[in-house]
Amino acid sequence: MERRDILRASGLALGTLLIARPAAADPAHKPKDEVLTAGTVAELLAFTKVEDGTLVQVAGYHRPGDGGGMLTRWDAASSSAPNGGTVLGSGAKGRWLMVHDGVLDFRKFGLFDTETPADAALDAMVNDPAVHRVEAHTDLNFVRRHRFARSGIELDFSGRTVTTEGIEKAGQDDPFAAVLLFRGEVTKEVVTHKLTAPVPDLSDVFEVGDSARFKVGQWWTAEVNALTGRWERELQKLVQITQILDGSRVRVNYKNGWELAAGRTITWTRVEPVERAHVRNMVFQGVAGGDQYTGSHPIAYEYAVRCDVSGVDATGTFWPVVMRRWCTHYRTEQCTLKNPASVTWGGAGYLTQQIYCLYGHVSDCHVANSRHLNDFTASAYCYVDNCHGDGDDQGPFVTHGQYEHDLTYTGNSGLMTFANSGAAWGSAAKRITVRKHVCSWFVARVKVTDLTLEDVQVIGKPSLQGSGMIWVNADGLQMRGCSASDTLIVSQQSKLSGRANLIEGCTFNLPAKSEIVQANVTAPVHISRSALNGLDGNAFNGAELRLTDTVLQARDGAAPLTVSGSATLTGCTVKGLGIRAAGKADQRVRLAGGTTLTGAGLSRADAGGVVTWELDGCRVQGGGVELTTGRNRYTATGCQFTGGRLEIRDGAFDYLKHTGNLEEGVTRALPADGPRVLTTGNLVIQ
Incomplete structure (x- = not known):
């Protein structure tokens, strides 16, 4: 055979393999003669004496063509609770069930403005396992704070405005009381083990006592016992088991950032995290004058993996716009915050706060007159780039000092301070790199080890006393191409590094x-x-x-x-x-x-x-x-x-x-x- 004949024959064979074969038809079931039509949902609900399985194409919710149209099927035996969208009807039995491909929007629940709260529709869609994408094409108002535990869903608000007028009060000091909280399940499987040997820096192998209690692919929180400070722990992360090494050791998807001495105790708790629950393209307006009880914010994640947020433009929020704790593998990008309700209340006025987080990427974000753009607490291997803060006297870029490590910042602007929240958290951070940064104040004066600064320009301004200053810790410090318009202070609070303290090619007034x-x-x-x-x-x-x-x-x-x-x-x-x-x-x-x-x-x-x-x-x-x-x-x-x-x-x-x-x-x-x-x-x- 010639070459073209061989290719033609192989292509035919390949095409045959790729043809999907339909399921065998049920001989007892005959297709309907026709699909009925209705102009609105009200007309649909007026139908009487329809056969089980009847299909009706509805042209609109309130009027034909308003975007709320749907294909419905009559289920004569259904007694599901009506929800105004995917389940329609009344009476003891018989419901119109929406036929969909997993993509829904609020208009199919009759929501076209902010007059009617959208909470019930949100719950109906997100809690439906057949739905994988929820869209909004009109402005919406929510009056409840929702908590979801499902994975594999995307909420895209299409740039529409979300308000929270009349929202229920939150509990005391609860930054997770967001409109949208996605939270994984914490199981009762707990393993506690005292280390018989040190865990060195950058080890991904941990003693667990009995490794038979672990399986590859499971997610666990790992938390070491506290040091002298109330919250001072070097290890608090959500990690996945990647290998069972032997009867007493496992490998995880994380290289520990701090040495743990023999005799320390690690507590492992198995978690079933939320995975791939994304929120996108929301304009969020917080409650005017809101406080910790009456204020509002859009998004929170806890025990979550690969959950991304993008395109959120928030104004007037109280708690962080995107609150994360125990999260691993995520992106927060193209988000903004303007004029939050408070910049003085602890934890309020942030764009994003990340506690015990791993492998995060925050990019292309902006804040105006806020407290913090980005806050890392006990987090590691995260990257922040092209993020900017103005009206930045409260400090857009911070770490808490609870043993953060291996963080990188590139091409950002705004006041920056690391590990500066106090001894109760440990006042420690390690291997932080800042490149091409412009700010009015840079402070890393406590136990910040192996700090690398490249092309960091600190320019003071009259409105901020003490600005124009770089204050750094001489423990593996390396600065290249940096400048400060007013002050350079080198102090030393720790002695962990083997690197030389180098200041090279810099200019200081x-x-x-x-x-x-x-x-x-x-x-x-x-x-x-x-x-x-x-x-x-x-x-x-x-x-x-x-x-x-x-x-x-x-x-x-x-x-x-x-x-x-x-x-x-x-x-x-x-x-x-x-x-x-x-x-x-x-x-x-x-x-x-x-x-x-x-x-x-x-x-x-x-x-x-x-x-x-x-x-x-x-x-x-x-x-x-x-x-x-x-x-x-x-x-x-x-x-x-x-x-x-x-x-x-x-x-x-x-x-x-x-x-x-x-x-x-x-x-x-x-x-x-x-x-x-x-x-x-x-x-x-x-």
């Missing part, structure tokens, strides 16, 4: 007399190819500072920069700024690699520690060296001194070596050479 590196910083801080502007009496009080190829620019008449720990300046330019050693303990100050000081020099405060000065290949122009108190160990070789004064008094040093230097127009006040003094071998030009 600093207020006078501010502490740049706090005294509690015990890890080295590296600043390279950066610019520190506006210096005047500022302080580096950490244990070790390393400046490389960095420009330090002073204000006119600036007080010296004080250094309380060891400091190394390599290839730096220091303009109009003296450097003063002020440590109470021993410290080392080293200037090398062509570092240049212009307009000021080196000195020390009257403090108790020994200061070791090492000047190697540096230039001091118009300043000099003044060591008149304390104990100093001074060496200078290969340096250039121009103008200024070299004064090192007897009794103010352990040893002094000043040789191989070039001095031009320098006033000398050095001690005579002796067993601990060497000042010869310099080129002195007057």
Whole structure:
């Protein structure tokens, strides 16, 4: 056979395989002679003496063509409760049942405006397992707060407005009292196990005691016992069992973000989550002046998997527009919030809050005059991109500090603060990355480990006191290409990372007399190819500072920069700024690699520690060296001194070596050479 014949034959065979064969006909059942018609539902209900199985095509609900038309079938034996849509009729028996393909809308329940509450119709559609999609094509009003446990459904409001005028009151402090709450079932299967060995960071294998109680594919909540804080737990996630390893261990779909010590207890609770219940394209108007009882918000999920929200435009809500807890694998996108009812009540005024969540993606969202756009609490492996907040003094981007980890933010704008809710939650977060962010304030001052900032621009504004500030934790901190218009503060609250603390290619404008590196910083801080502007009496009080190829620019008449720990300046330019050693303990100050000081020099405060000065290949122009108190160990070789004064008094040093230097127009006040003094071998030009 030729090639074309082979292809033709194989195509025919394939086509034969793909033909769907209809079910065999029932010989006892004869098709109806005709499908009857009715103009409206009222006309349909007026039919009498119809045979069982009669089909009627209804042209409209209130009038033909109004969008509420449907195909119905008469079931003479049905006694289902009428609901105004999928079940029509009255009396003890006999109902008109809607014939549909699983896609319904509110017009088929006679709802065309907000005059009649849409709650009963919503319940009828969502609770019908034959329905997989619910649409709205008119504005709607809801007066009840609904709770659903079903999966596999999509609610698309087609950009229509949803109001809640007259809605029932919520309970006290209940952010899950949404108009739409999808909540999975928490079973009574609970397994508690005390760890016999540590669970390392990034482990997806867990001891469970008896693994026979688990099956692959099941969903469980995993929760470790609390530490000293009331809500301080490193592990609280909804995870799926992916493998039974042996009689006592299972693998889950999550790499743990924090080491758990032997002796800690993990409680496992089996859950049957809601899956793939999506909400889309809603314009939501909250209750004017609503509070925690009378206010309203559209959507909440708890114990949910792969449940997405998109295209929700909300105004005046109280609790978060999209509230999530114990959720895994989800997207929240193209949602907005304007002017919520409160930005001061705890938990109110958010676009989305996510508690114990995994694998979330929040994108293309916006808030105006809200509290938070995005809040993560005890959540991990989530991504936020192209989200923006204005009127943002309350902070659009936050984490609670309940051991969040592996979060990434890209291309967003708005005030940002991490792990800042208090010790009761742990004040901890790990491996957070922020890229291409613009904001008025960035704070990650507590136990934020392995923070990475890239192209983060902090620009202060007059309306927010303290804005223009970056405040970060020196525990694996890495900053590249960042800037702050007012303040840089480096402190240290944790010591977990093995990464160096690097600040590279950044620019900071600093207020006078501010502490740049706090005294509690015990890890080295590296600043390279950066610019520190506006210096005047500022302080580096950490244990070790390393400046490389960095420009330090002073204000006119600036007080010296004080250094309380060891400091190394390599290839730096220091303009109009003296450097003063002020440590109470021993410290080392080293200037090398062509570092240049212009307009000021080196000195020390009257403090108790020994200061070791090492000047190697540096230039001091118009300043000099003044060591008149304390104990100093001074060496200078290969340096250039121009103008200024070299004064090192007897009794103010352990040893002094000043040789191989070039001095031009320098006033000398050095001690005579002796067993601990060497000042010869310099080129002195007057």
